[in-house]
Amino acid sequence: MTALLSVENVSKTFSFRSGWFGPLTTLDALCDVTLSVAPGETLAVVGESGCGKTTLGRSIVRAQPVTAGKVTYRPPGHDPVELTALDKRAMKPWRRDIRMIFQDPMSSLNPHMRVFDIVAEPLRIHRLARGQELEERVAGVLEKVGIPRDAMGRYPHAFSGGQRQRIGIARALVLDPKLVIADEAVSALDVSIQAQVLNLLEDLKDEFGLTYIFISHDLGVVNYIADRVVVMYLGHVVENAPTEALFERPRHPYTEILLEALPIADPARRMRRAKTVRGEIPYLGSRPTGCPFHTRCRFAEDRCRTEKPALRKVGETEVACHFAETLELKGAYGDAPATRTFAKA
Numbered sequence: 001m002t003a004l005l006s007v008e009n010v011s012k013t014f015s016f017r018s019g020w021f022g023p024l025t026t027l028d029a030l031c032d033v034t035l036s037v038a039p040g041e042t043l044a045v046v047g048e049s050g051c052g053k054t055t056l057g058r059s060i061v062r063a064q065p066v067t068a069g070k071v072t073y074r075p076p077g078h079d080p081v082e083l084t085a086l087d088k089r090a091m092k093p094w095r096r097d098i099r100m101i102f103q104d105p106m107s108s109l110n111p112h113m114r115v116f117d118i119v120a121e122p123l124r125i126h127r128l129a130r131g132q133e134l135e136e137r138v139a140g141v142l143e144k145v146g147i148p149r150d151a152m153g154r155y156p157h158a159f160s161g162g163q164r165q166r167i168g169i170a171r172a173l174v175l176d177p178k179l180v181i182a183d184e185a186v187s188a189l190d191v192s193i194q195a196q197v198l199n200l201l202e203d204l205k206d207e208f209g210l211t212y213i214f215i216s217h218d219l220g221v222v223n224y225i226a227d228r229v230v231v232m233y234l235g236h237v238v239e240n241a242p243t244e245a246l247f248e249r250p251r252h253p254y255t256e257i258l259l260e261a262l263p264i265a266d267p268a269r270r271m272r273r274a275k276t277v278r279g280e281i282p283y284l285g286s287r288p289t290g291c292p293f294h295t296r297c298r299f300a301e302d303r304c305r306t307e308k309p310a311l312r313k314v315g316e317t318e319v320a321c322h323f324a325e326t327l328e329l330k331g332a333y334g335d336a337p338a339t340r341t342f343a344k345a
């Protein structure tokens with residue numbers, strides 16, 4: 001199927017000085033990232049803190065320019081648009097189609113604005129509605145996310161964390177987008193509230209015909225919501241697989257480590273698992289040569305220290321590891337189910 005959005009060989013380097021006269025430091029947050037999302041798909045992007053997930057999301061919505069590569073959006077019934085080639089003005093209409101939801105609704109919602117104005121703002125910016133029509137559209141989308149019409153006059157502090165996230169979702173959906181990028185959208189919420197918001201996102205996906213890119217460090221959440229998972233490490237995509245394949249038969253040693261970090265009850269198994277995890281994430285400014293993961297990999301050989309593996313197809317999976325065909329890695333369901341489940345409300 002033709003992708004709704006593709007990211008091809010995207011790199012992003014940040015340059016900054018520590019202090020006025022400090023040396024110029026560069027940091028490669030994204031290195032040659034390639035992925036795509038099909039219409040109606042939920043693609044999860046996972047990896048530890050600092051691996052470049054948010055930078056990827058911000059690069060897609062052009063909140064910042066990329067250093068290299070391109071992002072192409074294929075709107076239904078329209079020629080493909082290379083977003084990375086557009087200036088701010090040319091990008092504006094496509095910002096309606098591609099919306100972001102953020103982790104912390106308290107800092108992403110203006111505390112001095114009423115909920116009505118928060119949700120109405122994108123419609124006003126794009127001059128899409130006013131007067132009675134504006135009011136109806138805002139009330140309608142708020143009702144869809146479970147916020148009653150009579151609460152529209154209140155300020156964000158009057159709502160709970162879960163309700164504030166619902167308001168953030170309403171603000172994203174009010175423009176009738178095609179693609180929603182949810183950046184750690186449920187990470188700040190209690191587990192029971194997470195389940196409610198995840199179920200809401202699932203329902204809204206069907207109702208609005210949405211496609212999601214779901215950025216998360218929580219594989220339990222990802223297993224619940226995603227059709228496919230991209231695993232990132234130090235700004236690189238190391239694995240891209242259908243969710244079930246990833247959890248049952250990981251192909252990259254780093255994915256195995258992530259799966260091992262899923263909560264398990266038995267302390268003896270927990271100790272056994274901990275032994276297979278080596279080392280800390282290197283600082284991005286001192287990126288290892290060869291395979292980015294070799295400093296922590298229990299299978300690393302000389303080749304891995306010098307030669308960077310390309311992303312290639314092994315079974316249903318795309319994986320960047322020289323030895324992907326031969327590794328026998330443990331899935332999350334090895335000797336006991338290790339994933340969380342979220343009951344339907």
Ligand SMILES: Nc1ncnc2c1ncn2[C@@H]1O[C@H](COP(=O)(O)OP(=O)(O)OP(=O)(O)O)[C@@H](O)[C@H]1O
Pocket residue numbers: 014015016027029047048049050051052053054055056217284
């Ligand atoms: N504006 C910036 N200037 C300099 N460095 C930045 C900037 N934005 C991000 N970085 C760095 O780029 C790297 C990737 O950051 P990013 O926020 O994309 O990671 P992440 O995977 O989303 O992590 P987290 O889950 O903690 O948000 C980090 O080392 C971060 O410090």
